Structures are given as structure tokens and as C-alpha cells.
Amino acid sequence: MKKKLVSVLLAACLVTGLLAGCGNSGSDASTQEAAGEEAAAETGEEPAEEEQSEMAAAMEEATVEETPADSGEAKYGGVLKYASHITVSTPGYTPECTNNASLLFLTTAYESLVTYADDGSLAPLLATEWEVNSEEPSITWTLREGVQFADGTPFNAEAVKRNIEEYQKSERNETANVESCEVIDDTHIKMVLKAWNSSTVESVGFFVYYMSPEALNDVDTLRNSSCGTGPFQVTSFEPGVCTKYAKNENYWQEGKPYLDGVEIYVVDEPTTRSSAFQAGEYDIILMNNLTVASELLSTGKYVVGKNKTGQGLVMTGLIPNSAEDGPFADPKVRQAMCYALDVDALCEAFGYGLLTTLAQWGSPDAVTYDTSLECFSYNPDKARELLAEAGYPDGFDTTLTTDAGNSDMFTAAANMLSEVGIRCEINLVDESAQVNLYSTGTWTGIMGHFAAISPDLGLYMGRHLDTNGAFYAKGIQHPDDAMALLEAIRTAPTEEEKIKLEHEMQALIYNAEDGIALFGRPLFVQNEPIFKYDYVKNDGRSVYHMGTWTVADCWLDK
Amino acid sequence: MSNKLLKMIGRRIVQSIIVIFLVTLIVFLLNQMVPGDPIVNFLGSNATEEQIEYYTQLFGYDQPVLVQYFKWIQGLFRGEMGRSVAMQAEISTILFQRLKVTLSIVFPAFILAVVLGVVLGIVAAKNRGTAIDSVISFFANIGMSMPMFWFGMILILIFALKLGVLPTSGFTAFSEGAGEWASHIVLPMIVLAMGPLAQFTRQTRSSMLEVIRQDYVTTARAKGISQKAITFKHQLRNAFIPIITVMGVTLGGMIGGTVLVESIFVVPGLGNLMITSIKGRDFMVVQNGVLVIAIAVAICNLIVDILYGVIDPRIRND
Numbered sequence: 001m002k003k004k005l006v007s008v009l010l011a012a013c014l015v016t017g018l019l020a021g022c023g024n025s026g027s028d029a030s031t032q033e034a035a036g037e038e039a040a041a042e043t044g045e046e047p048a049e050e051e052q053s054e055m056a057a058a059m060e061e062a063t064v065e066e067t068p069a070d071s072g073e074a075k076y077g078g079v080l081k082y083a084s085h086i087t088v089s090t091p092g093y094t095p096e097c098t099n100n101a102s103l104l105f106l107t108t109a110y111e112s113l114v115t116y117a118d119d120g121s122l123a124p125l126l127a128t129e130w131e132v133n134s135e136e137p138s139i140t141w142t143l144r145e146g147v148q149f150a151d152g153t154p155f156n157a158e159a160v161k162r163n164i165e166e167y168q169k170s171e172r173n174e175t176a177n178v179e180s181c182e183v184i185d186d187t188h189i190k191m192v193l194k195a196w197n198s199s200t201v202e203s204v205g206f207f208v209y210y211m212s213p214e215a216l217n218d219v220d221t222l223r224n225s226s227c228g229t230g231p232f233q234v235t236s237f238e239p240g241v242c243t244k245y246a247k248n249e250n251y252w253q254e255g256k257p258y259l260d261g262v263e264i265y266v267v268d269e270p271t272t273r274s275s276a277f278q279a280g281e282y283d284i285i286l287m288n289n290l291t292v293a294s295e296l297l298s299t300g301k302y303v304v305g306k307n308k309t310g311q312g313l314v315m316t317g318l319i320p321n322s323a324e325d326g327p328f329a330d331p332k333v334r335q336a337m338c339y340a341l342d343v344d345a346l347c348e349a350f351g352y353g354l355l356t357t358l359a360q361w362g363s364p365d366a367v368t369y370d371t372s373l374e375c376f377s378y379n380p381d382k383a384r385e386l387l388a389e390a391g392y393p394d395g396f397d398t399t400l401t402t403d404a405g406n407s408d409m410f411t412a413a414a415n416m417l418s419e420v421g422i423r424c425e426i427n428l429v430d431e432s433a434q435v436n437l438y439s440t441g442t443w444t445g446i447m448g449h450f451a452a453i454s455p456d457l458g459l460y461m462g463r464h465l466d467t468n469g470a471f472y473a474k475g476i477q478h479p480d481d482a483m484a485l486l487e488a489i490r491t492a493p494t495e496e497e498k499i500k501l502e503h504e505m506q507a508l509i510y511n512a513e514d515g516i517a518l519f520g521r522p523l524f525v526q527n528e529p530i531f532k533y534d535y536v537k538n539d540g541r542s543v544y545h546m547g548t549w550t551v552a553d554c555w556l557d558k
Numbered sequence: 559m560s561n562k563l564l565k566m567i568g569r570r571i572v573q574s575i576i577v578i579f580l581v582t583l584i585v586f587l588l589n590q591m592v593p594g595d596p597i598v599n600f601l602g603s604n605a606t607e608e609q610i611e612y613y614t615q616l617f618g619y620d621q622p623v624l625v626q627y628f629k630w631i632q633g634l635f636r637g638e639m640g641r642s643v644a645m646q647a648e649i650s651t652i653l654f655q656r657l658k659v660t661l662s663i664v665f666p667a668f669i670l671a672v673v674l675g676v677v678l679g680i681v682a683a684k685n686r687g688t689a690i691d692s693v694i695s696f697f698a699n700i701g702m703s704m705p706m707f708w709f710g711m712i713l714i715l716i717f718a719l720k721l722g723v724l725p726t727s728g729f730t731a732f733s734e735g736a737g738e739w740a741s742h743i744v745l746p747m748i749v750l751a752m753g754p755l756a757q758f759t760r761q762t763r764s765s766m767l768e769v770i771r772q773d774y775v776t777t778a779r780a781k782g783i784s785q786k787a788i789t790f791k792h793q794l795r796n797a798f799i800p801i802i803t804v805m806g807v808t809l810g811g812m813i814g815g816t817v818l819v820e821s822i823f824v825v826p827g828l829g830n831l832m833i834t835s836i837k838g839r840d841f842m843v844v845q846n847g848v849l850v851i852a853i854a855v856a857i858c859n860l861i862v863d864i865l866y867g868v869i870d871p872r873i874r875n876d
Contacts, residue, residue: 087834089600089646096646098609099602173606223646239645239652240834241826267727267824268834271711276726276824279718432594432839439598439610470598470605 074258078556080536083265083273084286087240092226093219094209095170100312100452103547108245108262109150110209110228113141113160114201116544120309120366120455122205126155126229130201134493137196139204143187147252149212150226150233157189162213164191164204174207197490198498199459231257231552240266251552258555277531283556284532284539293529294352305530305542310363311454312546316406317358317522318413319449321475323441327398329477332390333422334517337446338376339383340420341413347524350409354529358522360510366455368502375510376521383420395421398445403431406448409523417446441474449519457502458489464519476518482508563867570863574856581852582634585845586627594839595619596643617643630845639846644838649846652831657850659729660820660827662739664812667747671754672805678755679762680789686767694759701756710749710822717745727824746823750816754808761804765797772796799870806862810855 084104090096091105113127127141147155161181168175177200182190193200215227226234229252232245245262265282267273270289274296277285287293296302307313320328320337327333347355359375362368387395400417402410407428414424424446429437437443449472454460464472465486485505492498509515510522530541535558540550597613598605614620618629633640639649682694718726724745730738769775770793778788817829824830828847835843 087644089642089644093646098600098605101602171606171609171612173609176606176608238655238826239642239647240831265728265824268830269821269824272714272727272822272824275711275714275719276728279722279726281726281728429593430837432599432837433592435598436594439595468607470601470607470610 074537074553074555075557076258076555077260078558079261079263080259080284080539080551080554080556081263081265081282082284082286082541083267083276083282085266085268085270085273085288086286087266088243089239090223091234091237091243092211092215092222092224094211094228095167095172096223097209098172100314100547103312103545104541104549105243105264106209107230107548108232108264108551109226109230109234109248110211111230112206112209113143114205115548116206116309116311118308118544120311120544122202126210127205130205132201134196134198134491137193138190139193139201140184140188140190143189144252145187147229148250149210149215149229150248150250151212151214152250153212153214154186155210155229156186157183158186159210159213160189162216163208163210166211166216167208172207174203178204195491196493197458198492198495199456199462199490202456203459232259232262235261242266253552256552258553259551262551280533283536284530284541286541287529287531290350290352290354290526293354293531296531297354297529302531303534303536305532305539307363307542307544307546308365309455309544310366310369311544312542312548313363313453313525314546315358315361315449315451315453315522315525317449317451317520318400318410318446319472319476319520320446320517321441321443322477322518323475324444326445327390327392327396328445330390331514331516332386333392334520335376335515336383336386336390336420337417337422338515338517338521339379339386340417340422341521341523342378342416343521343523344378346409346412346416349412351524351526355524355526357524360506360522361451361457361461361519362453362455363525367499368455368457368506370503370506373503373507373510374512376512376515376517380416380420387421392421395423397423397425399427399443400424400445401427401429401434401437401443401447403429403434403448405431410448413523438472438475439470441472441476443475446520449522451519453525457505458486458492458498461505462486462490472519479516479518482516482518563864566867567860567864570860574860578849578852578856582631582845582849583627585848586630589841589844590623592839592841596839596841599838599840600643613643617641630842634849640842642835642840642843644835644840644843649843652843653828653846653850656826656828656831659731659825660813660816660829662732663743663746663750663819663825663827664809664816666743667750668754668809668812670747671751671758671808674751675755675758676762676801678759680766680794682759682763683766683770684789691763695763698756698759698763701752702760704752706749706753706818707822709752710745710819713745713749714822727822729823729825729827742825746819746825749822750812750819754812757804757808758801761801762797765800766793769793769796795869799866802862802865802869806858810858813854813858814851 086101086104088097088102088105091109094106094110097106111126113125114122115125117123126144126147128144129142131140141160143155143157143160149155153159161183164175164178164181168178177193177195177197179192179194182192184190191204210229211222212227215222224237231248231251233248234243235246236244243264247257247260251257267276270287270292273285274287274292276282287296297304318337318341320334322328322334343357347357356364358364359377360369360373364371387393400410400414407426411426414426417424434448437447451464452460463469464476465478465482466473467478482505485501485508489498489501489505492501507515509518532539532541535556537555537557538550538553540553542549597610597617597619601609601613618626630640637650639653641647642649642652645652678694682691685691714726717724724741728742730742732739775788775792778792815829816827817833819825820827820830821833828850832844832847835847
């Protein structure tokens with residue numbers, strides 16, 4: 001009896017202690033709230049509608065679209081600490097930084113010829129101007145004078161040529177169209193192209209980050225350090241852990257940078273990242289987990305960065321395998337799939353107000369997103385009708401492949417598809433297996449479509465639509481009209497002509513009447529929230545491109 | 559050390575080498591069966607076929623499976639583990655850096671678990687059936703059944719967010735400051751030690767209870783030997799044999815099983831590296847990581863075998 005009493009008392013003490021730990025401070029309460037939301041997501045219960053709209057309002061309220069000019073007099077000093085789940089193989093040897101996720105590291109120590117302006121157009125950086133000749137075809141760049149690499153080597157046309165060659169050695173697609181580089185003088189270089197491609201200015205201008213030619217003589221050292229023209233240079237690099245930068249004393253922009261240093265940490269676990277941020281261990285974080293992001297938003301304490309240009313955004317959609325011999329080879333079945341999905345309902349139920357729904361390729365703010373186009377919308381009757389026309393009046397069985405991160409939403413999507421007769425069995429795989437499936441084009445039925453949807457369709461849609469594309473391309477059809485239009489976009493002589501053709505491409509694929517739905521149904525773009533303390537000024541994180549920042553302008557008001 | 563003991567150690571070393579060789583083969587073959595490609599994962603969604611081909615050749619993934627295996631083994635004999643695709647660095651350098659971090663948490667956690675577990679086990683056994691025994695057994699049961707992830711998060715919320723006395727995550731090497739190092743390892747160490755501590759407490763308690771009833775204890779007591787001498791010289795020494803077995807297995811398990819703790823507290827150790835590498839399909843890192851863990855477990859088992867011989871003369875002379 002005595003033993004039982006002791007046990008009961010101990011259990012009571014333990015429970016009380018733990019509840020005290022989860023206590024009643026603001027942040028802890030929000031944790032409980034988030035845990036409740038997570039539980040609701042797991043059980044399939046939708047968060048209340050008011051909660052959703054409150055979250056969206058909080059997002060709107062918390063969002064600050066900064067421009068470098070709007071934050072008063074800058075202060076010098078301090079070290080900015082940033083955390084995200086993103087790792088890089090090297091912060092210093094830029095040809096091996098192969099995806100958009102590396103851009104944050106690159107834009108800290110390195111610079112490209114051009115950057116993006118507020119409206120998403122190209123703006124001068126290391127190049128002050130450029131002249132394109134679609135006839136020859138070539139691009140002639142005028143380089144900024146007085147720029148030096150961190151080791152004192154001058155940035156000039158020879159350095160540009162050396163870097164382009166280094167990128168070509170690594171088979172980077174950004175430089176694949178450059179036939180040769182002709183050095184005109186120190187500040188002028190002409191790139192002769194293999195064929196005119198309207199995307200080459202952007203791909204060579206933005207995606208090549210210039211390293212000191214001297215440093216390129218020792219690539220092994222460069223891999224773990226840096227030697228660029230950027231505002232900060234690497235002082236230490238621990239792969240998958242932390243990259244530390246110190247101010248580049250040779251930086252060409254007078255009076256910049258303001259910070260003494262930058263530290264970029266890798267914190268894979270979202271809850272830990274959020275806790276560390278709330279404890280003040282980081283000044284700014286990227287939060288890729290919707291549940292945790294909504295919890296941070298609900299505190300109302302932090303500033304949220306927002307992308308302005310649509311550059312670097314990643315779309316999530318559902319893509320059917322139209323290359324395999326099955327129902328999805330028929331455009332009518334793909335259209336039926338698009339009509340069967342209530343995208344608004346899906347995003348409302350699973351997006352915590354943080355998702356922007358899509359009906360075509362790209363961010364709705366982008367110039368290539370045709371807002372006048374009538375796209376596929378939820379219409380299950382139409383979906384059934386189309387299935388019957390395609391010879392599937394009783395529907396058919398198929399597979400929907402998803403990773404764990406999207407499984408809740410995709411399971412709900414599978415239920416919607418089943419209602420019209422596209423009966424999906426869920427195939428849960430991990431992220432790498434998923435990458436393997438879409439790189440080999442061997443997925444069966446439907447799977448998640450994750451695509452960089454920057455506004456240049458020739459460059460970004462081309463990576464999937466092109467017969468040589470590395471991802472999804474082997475699992476989709478390549479109809480002649482789409483391929484001809486892609487070629488026309490790439491060879492468009494002017495920007496206006498290009499945008500007109502890009503709108504035609506959107507119509508060909510996504511128009512409600514007879515769009516060929518090659519990429520299935522776009523669902524949403526997650527404007528991955530960047531959370532920061534209000535003392536972080538002018539970081540420009542994600543504002544002009546989801547992967548970059550304007551760290552030279554950044555300063556800490558504390 | 560007797561010849562018999564030396565022979566036994568020699569036998570164990572040979573057995574360990576065979577086990578390690580089999581581990582390399584099994585891990586390599588399992589990696590081949592896992593869907594996913596390290597090069598495709600590394601290059602990301604902007605990659606072209608030419609680029610994928612270039613890096614596949616560069617890292618030798620275009621070669622037949624057996625050739626890849628033998629090249630790896632050959633490299634190991636030369637002391638080379640190969641190069642990580644995702645990190646573009648020598649694997650041996652990364653692995654040993656990470657192993658140092660893991661060990662700097664595992665050893666303090668292990669010592670904490672052993673010392674506290676054995677003491678609590680003895681106290682519980684000596685006070686069998688009393689409230690003290692109930693309290694210790696209760697907490698041992700809690701420790702055994704508490705989910706590590708949840709416990710870690712609760713500690714972060716209490717000590718880092720609410721009280722603000724400890725950092726939430728990260729790691730500082732001992733060489734960069736003992737205070738910083740200590741403040742960073744306290745929480746991971748407690749979480750890592752919790753399960754083994756409970757296990758050692760229960761094991762010590764039950765082993766001690768077994769030997770307490772033995773005739774030689776009664777004899778010792780009848781001979782007028784002090785209670786302290788009976789406990790430490792006669793009871794504990796005999797009770798220690800099963801405890802050492804558990805210790806060996808647990809230490810090996812702790813080295814390989816720090817994945818969760820390192821993930822929660824963002825400790826850049828071996829477990830964290832393994833998870834990242836498995837996600838990125840960086841097979842060479844996974845293979846070599848498993849090899850290092852297998853060697854660590856083999857060494858732990860060897861130490862246990864030696865300790866058996868030292869503690870128990872029957873084993874030494876058998």
C-alpha cells in the first residue's frame with residue numbers, strides 16, 4: 001500500500017514537473033498550439049477556418065518588404081548569425097555549387113556579372129552593361145572598373161574568361177552555350193555563343209560566380225575557403241555544420257560591408273532551429289517546415305522576409321507519367337486529373353495560410369504568368385466526362401508516389417482523384433528515392449512535381465520539357481508543338497517577343513479548354529518564410545531571389 | 559596476463575576482423591540496393607545529363623559494382639576512405655573529426671550512466687522493498703521508457719528557452735574552451751545517458767540481489783567481515799560480470815546510436831553525418847561510417863572480454 005502511494009505521488013510529481021516545463025510563457029503556449037495543429041494534420045482534421053485566415057493575416061502583417069534604402073542610418077559592427085537546413089559541398093569553388101540552395105553562400109563571398117532588380121529584371125553588378133547580338137550571336141560585357149578579388153588580384157576580362165573555362169570544365173549547363181570568350185580589353189569581353197538563346201544572358205550573368213584566377217591554381221584549398229569579390233570571405237568551413245565569414249577589406253563598394261562577419265549554420269531539425277532562434281542564438285533563420293513556421297508567425301514577434309520577384313521559387317505540383325504506356329499518355333486523362341483536384345481546398349487545409357496556389361508555371365507575380373488565361377479549376381463532373389471520353393468510364397487504378405513531407409496533402413489529393421475514378425494507391429518513398437524516380441523518369445502513375453519556377457520559361461521549364469532535361473523529362477511526352485514553342489522562346493530576339501511566346505506556352509499547357517497538361521496540375525508555391533529579429537536591417541534575404549541576400553548592405557541595429 | 563587470456567584475446571581479434579569484413583560486404587551490397595543516386599542528389603535540379611555523366615565518371619560510380627567494392631577495400635588498406643560526393647572532401651578527415659565530437663559526448667554520458675547507475679542500483683538493492691527502492695525503480699522505469707526525442711525537446715524548452723541557462727544546440731570543442739564545451743554537452747549528455755543509466759540501475763540492482771543471497775556472503779558475514787568489505791569485495795565483484803556485459807553492449811550502441819541526440823541538439827558528430835549522408839545517398843561516407851562504428855563496437859567487446867578475464871579468474875583460467 002505504502003509502495004503504491006509512493007508510486008502514485010512520484011507519477012504526479014513527474015507529470016506536474018513536465019507540465020511546468022511546457023509552462024505558460026508566450027513561446028511555450030505557441031508550441032502547444034503548434035503541437036495541436038500538428039496533431040490535427042496527422043489526424044486529418046483541418047485547422048479551423050478562422051485560424052487559417054488569422055494566420056494569413058499574421059503573415060501579411062509580419063511581412064516586411066525591405067529595400068536597402070528604407071532603414072535609416074547604418075551602424076557598423078557585429079556578426080550576423082543565420083541558420084537553415086541547407087548544406088553546401090564547398091563554399092569556395094563555385095562550379096561545384098550546383099543548385100539554388102548554394103546561392104546564399106555564393107552571394108556572401110562572390111559576385112556575378114548581374115543581379116536581379118525589384119521587378120525581377122537583370123541589374124548590373126560586376127558588369128555595368130551588356131550588349132547582345134542575336135545575329136552573330138554574342139554577348140559583350142562591360143566590366144566594372146576598380147574591382148579586386150579578396151587576394152588583391154584585379155577583376156578583369158581575363159579573370160572572366162578563366163572562370164567561364166573553369167565552369168565549362170565542370171560541364172555546367174549555364175556556360176554550355178558559350179563557344180568562346182574574346183578579351184577585348186581589361187573591361188570588355190565578348191562571349192561568342194554556339195546559338196542564340198535568350199536565356200544565356202541570365203544563365204551566364206547570374207549563375208557564374210567569379211573566383212580569383214590566382215586562387216584557381218589551388219582548387220583543393222579554394223574548396224574550403226573562398227576568394228571572390230564579395231563583401232565577406234570564408235574564414236572557416238565545417239561541412240554540414242557551419243561556415244564563418246569575415247569582412248573583405250578589399251571590397252569595392254565604398255563603406256561596405258557594415259558587419260564584421262557572417263556565420264551560416266546548418267540546423268536540420270526545424271524544431272531545434274526554431275527554439276534556438278527564439279532563444280536568440282540566431283538572428284535570422286529560414287523555416288522550411290510549415291507547422292513550425294506557423295508557430296513562429298503566431299508569436300507575432302518576428303519580421304518575415306518575402307520574395308518580390310518570383311526568382312528562385314520552387315513549385316509543388318502533381319505530375320503524371322505521360323511517357324509510359326498508360327492512361328496518362330492521353331491528354332484527356334491528364335486534363336481530367338487537373339479538373340479533379342480542388343487546389344484551394346488542399347492549400348487551405350494543409351498550408352497554414354503560407355502557400356500561394358498556382359494554376360500555371362511560375363509565381364503569380366511574374367511577368368510570364370498570364371493572369372488573363374483561364375486555367376484548369378476544380379470541376380469533378382468535367383473530370384468524369386473527360387475520363388469517359390478517353391475510354392475510362394469506370395476509372396482506373398494507378399499509383400501516387402510521395403515523400404513524407406507532402407504525404408498528408410498528397411493523400412488528400414489522392415482521395416479527390418479517387419472520387420472521379422482515378423484510384424490512387426499511395427507509394428511513400430524518401431526524398432532521394434523520389435529524386436531517383438524523376439531523374440530516370442521511372443515513376444508509375446503520378447508523383448510530386450518540384451520545379452524551380454523562375455519567370456524565364458525557356459531556361460527553367462526547358463529543364464523539364466527539353467528532351468535532354470535531367471529531371472522529369474524522361475517521364476513526360478515531348479510534343480512537337482511544345483518543343484517548337486520552347487525553341488522559339490529560346491531564340492526570341494527581344495524580351496517582349498519572348499514574354500509573348502511564354503504566354504503562348506502557358507496557354508498550350510495549362511488552358512482550361514484543351515491544355516495538354518504535360519506537367520499535370522501545379523498546386524502551390526511556398527514562399528519559404530525567412531524569420532528575423534527586427535534589429536536585422538537590409539539583409540535582403542529572399543527579396544530579389546529566394547536563394548540570395550544583400551549581405552553587403554546588411555547591418556544590425558542593436 | 560596469462561597465456562590463456564592472451565589466446566582468448568587473440569581469438570576475439572580474429573573474430574572481430576572477420577565480422578568487420580562481413581560488415582563491409584553487407585553494407586556495400588545494401589547500399590547498392592537502395593534507390594537513389596549520390597551524383598543526382600548532389601547536383602540538384604539544375605543538372606544536365608552531361609554534368610551527371612561527368613561527376614559519375616569522376617567518382618567511379620560508372621564502374622561495375624565489384625570493381626567499386628574492391629577499390630574501396632584496396633583504398634582502406636592504403637589508409638584511404640575515398641572522397642565524399644556531397645562534401646567534396648576526404649572521407650577519413652570528415653569521419654575522424656565527427657568521431658571525436660561523438661566520443662566527447664558519448665564518454666561523459668557513459669561515465670555518468672555507469673557511476674550513477676551502479677550507485678543507484680546498489681542503494682536500491684540494499685534497501686529492497688523500501689520507499690527508496692520504489693523511488694529508484696520508478697525513475698529507472700521512466701528512464702527506460704522515455705522517448706529520447708521528446709525528452710530532448712522538453713529539456714531544450716526548460717533549460718534553454720524558459721530558464722535560458724544553457725544553449726539549445728550546437729557544439730564547441732574542448733580545446734576552444736572548457737566552459738563552452740561543458741555548457742553545450744550537458745543536455746545531449748543527459749538525454750544520451752538516460753536510457754543506459756536506467757538500464758545499469760536495474761541490472762546492478764538485480765545482480766546485487768542475486769549475490770546478496772549467496773552462501774559466500776553469509777559466510778563472510780559470519781566471519782565478521784565488515785559490511786563495506788562484503789559489499790565491494792565480495793558482492794559487487796561478482797555482481798559486476800553481467801553489468802560489464804551490459805556496459806560493453808551499451809557503449810557500442812551509444813557510439814552508433816547517437817543519431818537522435820545529435821539531430822536534436824545539432825551536434826556535428828558521426829550520427830548526424832550518417833543521417834545526412836543516407837539522405838543524400840553519399841554511399842561512400844555511409845560505408846566508411848558503418849565501418850568505423852563496427853570497429854568501435856568490436857573494440858568495446860574486446861575490452862569487455864579482457865575485463866571478464868580480469869574480474870573473474872574462472873574465465874581467465876578456463
